[in-house]
Amino acid sequence: MSIRDVLVTGGAGYIGSHLVDSLVSRGYQVTVLDNLEPQVHRSGTWPSYANPKAQYVRGDVRDRAVFEPLVLASQAVVHFGAAVSVGQSMYQVDRYVDVNTRGTALLLDILVNTKHKVEKVLVASSIGVYGEGAYTCRTHGPVAPTIRGEQQLAARDWEQRCPSCGEHVQSIPTPEDKALYRDNIYSMTKYHQEEMVLLIGKTYGIPAVAPRFFNVYGPRQSLSNPYAGVAAIWLSRLLNGKQPVVFEDGGQLRDFVSIHDVVDCLVLMLEKPGADYLPVNVGSGQTVTILEIAQLLARLLGSAIEPQVTQTGRKFDIRHNTADITCARQTLGFEPKVTLEQGFTELIEWARNSPDGAVDFFDKALDELKQKGLLVQN
Ligand SMILES: NC(=O)c1ccc[n+]([C@@H]2O[C@H](COP(=O)([O-])OP(=O)(O)OC[C@H]3O[C@@H](n4cnc5c(N)ncnc54)[C@H](O)[C@@H]3O)[C@@H](O)[C@H]2O)c1
Numbered sequence: 001m002s003i004r005d006v007l008v009t010g011g012a013g014y015i016g017s018h019l020v021d022s023l024v025s026r027g028y029q030v031t032v033l034d035n036l037e038p039q040v041h042r043s044g045t046w047p048s049y050a051n052p053k054a055q056y057v058r059g060d061v062r063d064r065a066v067f068e069p070l071v072l073a074s075q076a077v078v079h080f081g082a083a084v085s086v087g088q089s090m091y092q093v094d095r096y097v098d099v100n101t102r103g104t105a106l107l108l109d110i111l112v113n114t115k116h117k118v119e120k121v122l123v124a125s126s127i128g129v130y131g132e133g134a135y136t137c138r139t140h141g142p143v144a145p146t147i148r149g150e151q152q153l154a155a156r157d158w159e160q161r162c163p164s165c166g167e168h169v170q171s172i173p174t175p176e177d178k179a180l181y182r183d184n185i186y187s188m189t190k191y192h193q194e195e196m197v198l199l200i201g202k203t204y205g206i207p208a209v210a211p212r213f214f215n216v217y218g219p220r221q222s223l224s225n226p227y228a229g230v231a232a233i234w235l236s237r238l239l240n241g242k243q244p245v246v247f248e249d250g251g252q253l254r255d256f257v258s259i260h261d262v263v264d265c266l267v268l269m270l271e272k273p274g275a276d277y278l279p280v281n282v283g284s285g286q287t288v289t290i291l292e293i294a295q296l297l298a299r300l301l302g303s304a305i306e307p308q309v310t311q312t313g314r315k316f317d318i319r320h321n322t323a324d325i326t327c328a329r330q331t332l333g334f335e336p337k338v339t340l341e342q343g344f345t346e347l348i349e350w351a352r353n354s355p356d357g358a359v360d361f362f363d364k365a366l367d368e369l370k371q372k373g374l375l376v377q378n
């Protein structure tokens with residue numbers, strides 16, 4: 001058997017829709033299951049970019065009556081439908097666990113209790129499962145510090161410290177086998193999703209892969225969703241003539257990976273067995289500070305607006321996390337191609353012509369964080 005029919009949950013969203021395009025162009029029959037979550041799809045209709053060669057079913061991943069027949073008609077399931085925001089998950093706990101964890105549990109329940117033909121499952125995991133990235137201490141070698149305390153943030157002592165000796169430690173790229181811990185509800189659900197899918201996959205011999213996305217950026221990223229990725233939030237601020245807000249000192253290291261490289265990696269996961277039953281980092285392998293990203297966006301936009309560096313921390317934020325992509329390289333032959341300059345130029349081009357426009361709801365989201373006491377005062 002080979003894969004012909006692919007079900008993509010969340011396929012109207014940002015990453016899913018790009019994957020749908022790529023799969024359609026490669027000759028797959030693609031069906032999308034998406035509930036058009038209002039926070040993501042403000043119009044309440046299928047987005048204008050929805051590929052006309054795919055089939056679209058409006059429904060919820062928690063609804064067995066809709067989900068089961070679609071799974072039964074597919075040889076591969078890409079499970080991306082999810083509630084997607086770290087900050088919001090800290091006060092919409094029930095919704096996040098229900099959509100993400102229970103939605104995945106339902107998929108697995110279907111796979112275990114029906115005569116299906118599914119040969120591959122991909123489940124979207126996240127950098128969030130690591131909590132902090134990997135570090136080395138001059139004295140103790142590789143260490144895995146957990147979240148910084150409120151006191152440390154209030155003292156503006158931004159860099160992580162060694163759990164053994166308390167000295168400042170150096171950030172290094174995070175490999176998949178770094179000790180995991182979660183410091184927010186969204187990341188807990190992502191962790192449960194990947195653990196559950198990989199466990200059921202191994203137990204029942206259904207090849208499964210959990211891509212751990214780092215900071216994915218590119219066209220179709222929601223610019224008006226204040227809970228979306230930082231690059232989109234800042235771009236939306238700049239387009240509205242406002243300063244991008246950069247927490248701490250802006251020195252946080254991240255890995256920004258173009259959506260096109262992400263899609264290439266996902267296709268490799270679907271078509272090749274190399275990464276079966278593994279969680280796999282999906283990043284660019286390049287390291288950049290978030291302040292550099294805010295400045296790059298302003299430069300490419302030709303905007304004179306400087307980022308506002310707050311010198312304040314948020315309770316659930318990590319300091320550094322960058323991707324070690326050796327596993328994707330070795331198991332799949334994955335090689336990222338898009339440079340930051342190319343990728344952000346494309347993002348900006350798209351944002352300028354975005355039919356959705358970039359309505360800036362960031363101040364409202366920031367207010368919500370303040371009200372819930374999630375900003376550290378100093
Ligand atoms: N964008 C990133 O940088 C990033 C990083 C790590 C992980 N991820 C994961 O990748 C996946 C896709 O993320 P994205 O950035 O494309 O987000 P997105 O919000 O653009 O897409 C998610 C899609 O899922 C749909 N959806 C939400 N709840 C649903 C439900 N109950 N039933 C059916 N569909 C539902 C939404 O309508 C939306 O179209 C998610 O699982 C997310 O957790 C993304």
Ligand SMILES: [Zn+2]
Nearest residue numbers: 137140162165
């Ligand atoms: Zn030490």
